[in-house]
Amino acid sequence: MSEIEPRGEEPRNDIDPADPSDPMPNPGLPEHQWRPTDVDPAQERRAERQVAGMFGLAALLALAFCVCYFAVPLDTTTTFLGFTAQNFALGLTLGGSLLLIGLGAIQWAKKLMADHEVIEMRHPARSSDEDRETTLGMFNEGVNESGFGRRPLIRNSLFGALGILGLPAIVLLRDLGPLPGDKQFNTVWTKGMRIANDVSGKPIRPSEIEEGQLTNAEPEILFEVDEDGEPVIHGTEALQVKAKAAVILMRMPPQDITAPEGRENWSIDGILCYSKICTHVGCPISLYEQQTHHVLCPCHQSTFDLADGGKVIFGPAHRALPQLQLGVDDEGYLIAMGDFEDVVGPSFPEIHQEP
Ligand code: FES
Known part of the structure; x- marks a missing residue:
């Protein structure tokens, strides 16, 4: 050295x-x-x-x-x-x-x-004997005065209440999301259900959708009323059903559409229908670019190609937007040909093994 x-x-x-x-x-x-x-x-x-x-x-x-x-x-x-x-x-x-x-x-x-x-100087952490004795005396005095030892009924019922207080915390875990495989992953769309404009509530004809225009829509059932004139679904339930079933409609030149296999007849005259709920964490997608047929989620910029089966082309979303098969009923209104084949909304690893 x-x-x-x-x-x-x-x-x-x-x-x-x-x-x-x-x-x-x-x-x-x-x-x-x-x-x-x-x-x-x-x-x-x-x-x-x-x-x-x-x-x-x-x-x-x-x-x-x-x-x-x-x-x-x-x-x-x-x-x-x-x-x-x-x-x-x-x-x-x-x-x-x-x-x-x-x-x-x-x-x-x-x-x-x-x-x-x-070297850092420290005082001893231990209290003096005198302080310890005083504290213990005060504690025992408190126990005696409260009758904690003399009244087992109150003491045991208190322990029971405190123990059961943990249950609400466990039950609240249920609010973290639906259970995998639960039916609630489905939406209310069924075959023949009309597609209604989500502002006017009126069913939509194909001729009302213009090229380049994105229309927000939902199932017409939400606007049905019973014999008393009351909505069939209302309150929180209606909002939940509406949120899950919300869709977007847009028209593009049919030759621009690259339909995935098995979905060749899912569009009507170039009109396509997709879930409005982003497959990342569920924000409503809304920003449509007519030239590219891309739609952007404003939350984290996931971008989906609506001309190509709604596949993800950018951003954190992991799977394509679910597509709804369209048809036209006898009166010329747009209808769904069934529910979504894929789950709408955010991905859950338990039910999506594939991107
Ligand atoms: S929720 Fe759409 S990108 Fe995150």
């Missing part, structure tokens, strides 16, 4: 365990050892280069992130290890950059920052 003066302060080794006036007796820790980088300039420079190398690599990966953002296509069909190519590249570069900054900082602190040993 060299003659070089170590950096940092010398540790305190002068504590006398036999000295009762010293508030911090030596607990028997081994003598402080200087690190190689404290005493050897070559090692120090090497560690310095390592840390700088990690920070430099982190900077390069951050630049690579920017390049990947523009260079790697958004195409969701190109996947790697189950991720889309762009997500994989962005995650790898940004994650690697952050990791290297963290590792560099750790290396810097462990090898190069000053290696001080610090």
